[in-house]
Amino acid sequence: MIDFNHVTLEYPVTRTLALEDLTMQVARGEFIYLVGHSGAGKSSFMNLVLKRALPTRGEVRIAGEPLSRYRGRRTPLLRRRIGTVFQDNLLLHHLNAYDNVAFSLRVIGVPQREWPQRVTTALRTVGLEHKKQALPLQLSLGEQQRVAIARAIVSNPPLLLADEPTGNLDHENSREVLKILQNVNLRGTTVVVATHARELVETFRHRTLTLRKGRLVRDDPDGGYSL
Amino acid sequence: MMYHLRQALLAMRANFTATFSTLTTMTITLLVLGAVLLLTLNVNRTLEQLEAQVEVAAFLKDDANIPALLGQVKLYQGVHDARLVSREQVLAEMTRDYPYARDAAALAGNPFPNTLRMRVERVQDSRRIANIVQALPGVATVEYGANYVDPAVKTLNAIRTAGYGLVALLLLGTLFNILNAVRVAMFARRNEIGVMRLLGATPAFIRMPHLIEGVLVGLIAAVVSVSVLAASYLELAKRVAQLVPVFPIVTDLNTIAPILVGIALLSIVIGLLGSLFATSRYLRELE
Ligand SMILES: Nc1ncnc2c1ncn2[C@@H]1O[C@H](COP(=O)(O)OP(=O)(O)OP(=O)(O)O)[C@@H](O)[C@H]1O
Ligand SMILES: [Mg+2]
Numbered sequence: 001m002i003d004f005n006h007v008t009l010e011y012p013v014t015r016t017l018a019l020e021d022l023t024m025q026v027a028r029g030e031f032i033y034l035v036g037h038s039g040a041g042k043s044s045f046m047n048l049v050l051k052r053a054l055p056t057r058g059e060v061r062i063a064g065e066p067l068s069r070y071r072g073r074r075t076p077l078l079r080r081r082i083g084t085v086f087q088d089n090l091l092l093h094h095l096n097a098y099d100n101v102a103f104s105l106r107v108i109g110v111p112q113r114e115w116p117q118r119v120t121t122a123l124r125t126v127g128l129e130h131k132k133q134a135l136p137l138q139l140s141l142g143e144q145q146r147v148a149i150a151r152a153i154v155s156n157p158p159l160l161l162a163d164e165p166t167g168n169l170d171h172e173n174s175r176e177v178l179k180i181l182q183n184v185n186l187r188g189t190t191v192v193v194a195t196h197a198r199e200l201v202e203t204f205r206h207r208t209l210t211l212r213k214g215r216l217v218r219d220d221p222d223g224g225y226s227l
Numbered sequence: 228m229m230y231h232l233r234q235a236l237l238a239m240r241a242n243f244t245a246t247f248s249t250l251t252t253m254t255i256t257l258l259v260l261g262a263v264l265l266l267t268l269n270v271n272r273t274l275e276q277l278e279a280q281v282e283v284a285a286f287l288k289d290d291a292n293i294p295a296l297l298g299q300v301k302l303y304q305g306v307h308d309a310r311l312v313s314r315e316q317v318l319a320e321m322t323r324d325y326p327y328a329r330d331a332a333a334l335a336g337n338p339f340p341n342t343l344r345m346r347v348e349r350v351q352d353s354r355r356i357a358n359i360v361q362a363l364p365g366v367a368t369v370e371y372g373a374n375y376v377d378p379a380v381k382t383l384n385a386i387r388t389a390g391y392g393l394v395a396l397l398l399l400g401t402l403f404n405i406l407n408a409v410r411v412a413m414f415a416r417r418n419e420i421g422v423m424r425l426l427g428a429t430p431a432f433i434r435m436p437h438l439i440e441g442v443l444v445g446l447i448a449a450v451v452s453v454s455v456l457a458a459s460y461l462e463l464a465k466r467v468a469q470l471v472p473v474f475p476i477v478t479d480l481n482t483i484a485p486i487l488v489g490i491a492l493l494s495i496v497i498g499l500l501g502s503l504f505a506t507s508r509y510l511r512e513l514e
Contacts, residue, residue: 103426
């Protein structure tokens with residue numbers, strides 16, 4: 001699903017080496033963690049997959065297609081196949097939960113008559129069917145993050161990227177979010193979670209990649225948090 | 228489409244100041260442009276009429292070979308028509324206008340020479356033709372109307388040029404205003420735009436509300452300025468027709484309508500171009 005081949009990313013403006021000679025694969029349907037200290041390059045990895053940053057050297061392929069194929073106008077097509085969840089949930093504060101999720105469908109041109117069913121299903125997946133009408137500010141942080149997950153999966157992307165999805169959440173909410181991500185994974189979606197949360201990585205075990213200063217230092221198929 | 232329209236209206240309301248200032252400069256620009264165009268139209272009409280009347284008059288010596296001269300000047304380029312007015316006819320004309328001329332003529336003999344009167348096709352040609360005719364044998368002196376037409380043409384041309392210069396500046400100002408307004412509107416929406424891009428929105432989708440906003444502003448400016456122009460011009464035309472009936476002011480709707488329609492279209496096109504430019508620049512910066 002994701003294929004990095006000797007990828008180096010040096011941000012042009014600051015000349016920081018965010019990733020160095022990274023080679024790794026994520027298979028279709030896998031669930032992986034990306035762990036590492038702050039500044040290790042986790043978000044940079046996500047940026048490369050989303051084509052928000054271009055590799056300085058090397059090649060990134062998603063579903064077998066090199067990202068260099070997604071030139072200019074085709075970049076949106078790439079992003080439609082990738083759901084994203086961030087630490088800051090990026091919900092639109094003037095829209096209620098339902099509309100925030102539906103926004104994802106509107107943006108990619110899904111006909112309106114399909115919205116109610118798809119949005120409802122997505123909200124049910126994250127356990128918030130009863131909070132459709134609530135504005136983000138009327139929801140707890142955990143609930144907001146769950147709405148963000150619903151928005152990311154409502155378009156049925158084959159790949160879901162979650163960058164510190166539990167960064168702002170307490171234990172209970174973090175576990176809840178992790179369970180939801182696992183459920184999404186069980187339905188066939190490839191899931192990549194970047195996180196600092198040792199407790200989660202050790203509780204819900206999955207393949208874990210460890211980055212240190214932009215280099216891949218560990219690829220543990222059985223999981224486990226070791227920095 | 229309804230969604231984009233609603234977003235455009237929301238954005239215009241949210242950024243009322245920028246929208247309003249764009250609207251104002253745009254309307255003023257169109258008003259000035261309209262005024263200059265209508266002025267030009269009338270100036271041209273007036274010049275045409277003057278040109279149709281401009282004559283070169285050659286006063287002949289007594290021994291001039293009149294038929295030969297007449298035949299020759301008719302061949303000149305730019306001479307529309309030439310005819311001889313005999314000294315008797317001139318005297319008759321003068322007597323009609325100034326009755327005592329007959330008494331003077333009775334005392335001193337007819338003072339007027341035989342005269343060749345030539346119509347020229349264009350005012351600019353009259354000086355050249357006058358010079359050529361002056362050199363012909365049998366011609367005493369030449370007079371032509373350009374003496375008074377020339378300065379008039381120059382003044383009006385200068386006014387027209389200044390008007391176009393002003394319009395060009397105003398158009399530029401309008402364009403910058405639109406660019407600024409669209410930028411402000413997009414900046415206000417930056418969170419939403421960020422999310423849209425992440426979700427896979429196409430640039431066309433993201434910019435659509437702003438393009439609609441540009442066209443709407445153009446449309447509103449067009450409606451306001453064209454109505455004001457039409458109303459005030461027709462009122463002015465009526466006054467002029469009453470005060471200076473000889474002035475050939477254009478009131479023909481078939482001539483004025485295309486100008487007004489053109490101004491309206493220009494306004495919409497500027498609105499669209501401005502927002503196209505601003506949105507593509509904004510989106511490019513994000514890349
Ligand atoms: N847009 C950017 N421009 C320039 N440098 C950047 C940019 N984003 C990140 N960096 C730098 O690249 C390096 C890797 O950053 P990255 O955000 O990938 O780390 P991270 O693992 O996500 O850290 P955190 O856990 O704090 O989120 C850091 O040194 C950071 O300062
Ligand atoms: Mg990060």
